[in-house]
Amino acid sequence: MKTNSNISLQLENLEATPLARGAVILNKDKFVQVLDEIDALDNLNSLKNKIIALKQIITYPKNDREGILNIDTNGDTISLRRDVLISELNQILQTKTLERANYYLKRLENGIQKIKTSKINDINLLRWKEYDEIITDSLWVLDKRDTSGAHLAWYWGNFIPQIPHQMMLRYTKKGDWVLDTFVGSGTTLIECRRFGRNGIGIELNREVAKKAKELIEKEQNNDGVVTEVIVGDSRTEDIKTVLDKYGINQVQLLIMHPPYHDIIKFSKDQNDLSNAKNTEEFLKMFGEVVENTTPFLEKGRYFALVIGDKYSKGNWIPLGFYCMNEALKRGYLLKSIIVKNFEGTRGKRNQKELWRYRALVGGFYIFKHEYIMLFKKR
Numbered sequence: 001m002k003t004n005s006n007i008s009l010q011l012e013n014l015e016a017t018p019l020a021r022g023a024v025i026l027n028k029d030k031f032v033q034v035l036d037e038i039d040a041l042d043n044l045n046s047l048k049n050k051i052i053a054l055k056q057i058i059t060y061p062k063n064d065r066e067g068i069l070n071i072d073t074n075g076d077t078i079s080l081r082r083d084v085l086i087s088e089l090n091q092i093l094q095t096k097t098l099e100r101a102n103y104y105l106k107r108l109e110n111g112i113q114k115i116k117t118s119k120i121n122d123i124n125l126l127r128w129k130e131y132d133e134i135i136t137d138s139l140w141v142l143d144k145r146d147t148s149g150a151h152l153a154w155y156w157g158n159f160i161p162q163i164p165h166q167m168m169l170r171y172t173k174k175g176d177w178v179l180d181t182f183v184g185s186g187t188t189l190i191e192c193r194r195f196g197r198n199g200i201g202i203e204l205n206r207e208v209a210k211k212a213k214e215l216i217e218k219e220q221n222n223d224g225v226v227t228e229v230i231v232g233d234s235r236t237e238d239i240k241t242v243l244d245k246y247g248i249n250q251v252q253l254l255i256m257h258p259p260y261h262d263i264i265k266f267s268k269d270q271n272d273l274s275n276a277k278n279t280e281e282f283l284k285m286f287g288e289v290v291e292n293t294t295p296f297l298e299k300g301r302y303f304a305l306v307i308g309d310k311y312s313k314g315n316w317i318p319l320g321f322y323c324m325n326e327a328l329k330r331g332y333l334l335k336s337i338i339v340k341n342f343e344g345t346r347g348k349r350n351q352k353e354l355w356r357y358r359a360l361v362g363g364f365y366i367f368k369h370e371y372i373m374l375f376k377k378r
């Protein structure tokens with residue numbers, strides 16, 4: 001049986017890899033040596049001339065007489081984003097004092113030699129400029145679904161893989177454990193496999209869980225992580241026993257993507273949140289999931305709630321904010337409300353015009369957004 005400790009032993013290269021787009025691979029020792037030599041110069045103009053020469057090498061590798069790009073010799077290599085490196089060198093060229101130039105040079109050197117990560121992710125903060133894949137704005141307008149790997153869009157009511165992907169990038173380290181309380185088609189667990197995080201998912205509907213398992217198995221598992229789908233009710237499932245199996249007692253990220261009440265009926269099961277009789281009952285059931293699962297979230301870690309609002313008899317029901325309140329009532333800290341664009345569900349796609357007409361007549365708006373609410377455990 002796999003336990004947390006022997007799984008983490010298999011995980012190497014714990015630093016999150018910045019985007020490889022436009023990467024330049026350098027001989028690390030040689031590059032650091034050249035930076036040191038430039039740093040030792042006591043004249044700003046000579047220093048800048050050396051930086052110009054360095055830029056030439058990075059841009060036109062044939063000019064490399066220093067061996068900076070020679071990665072055939074023994075020793076470490078380092079891969080840097082070419083555009084970011086050039087912009088760092090330009091910053092040095094724009095400085096007006098030697099002290100400032102030395103400061104930027106040291107910062108560049110540190111980014112190459114050291115790794116500075118926080119307790120909750122593997123982002124190397126010394127190279128933060130290279131992570132432009134990570135969204136830090138509260139408005140997400142994503143134009144397409146990531147359909148690479150095992151991801152398919154077969155499940156009506158699934159979320160796009162970019163959601164769990166972004167959450168894992170920001171809020172987990174490699175080898176951490178993620179719990180998804182409404183696993184559906186398994187999007188989160190597929191992302192777990194792709195990204196080297198262990199994932200446990202709970203799904204009420206046996207048929208859906210079976211299909212999710214098959215799909216998850218199709219995704220490669222290079223890091224040998226656990227991805228288990230449990231058929232059960234997230235309000236009552238014995239999480240302790242589930243975690244015990246893997247020798248752990250906490251998870252580092254919780255993802256919840258509940259039904260948006262009765263917008264999509266996922267089954268006829270009365271334990272299904274989509275069958276709650278009214279909003280009050282839906283919120284009560286959601287609260288029970290929060291109470292049953294969040295005690296197993298590590299302190300200082302995050303839980304992401306993905307939820308949208310709905311209309312009922314012409315009234316906008318702010319399900320998102322109601323659910324947010326359920327988490328706040330239980331003492332979780334609200335860290336962010338992300339508004340994400342949302343393309344029409346399959347049911348509505350052919351009826352766009354009808355919906356527009358209805359909206360004009362009824363004085364309402366067609367839903368184009370949902371929320372990702374982020375909470376931190378104190």
Ligand SMILES: C[S@@+](CC[C@H](N)C(=O)[O-])C[C@H]1O[C@@H](n2cnc3c(N)ncnc32)[C@H](O)[C@@H]1O
Pocket residue numbers: 155157158159160181182183184185186187188202203204205208232233234235257258259260266267271272273274
């Ligand atoms: C919005 S979907 C989740 C979709 C998922 N994020 C995906 O990408 O496929 C909600 C899921 O919650 C499940 N569900 C509803 N009530 C549940 C409960 N009490 N416990 C566990 N799962 C439940 C439904 O069967 C449905 O598959």
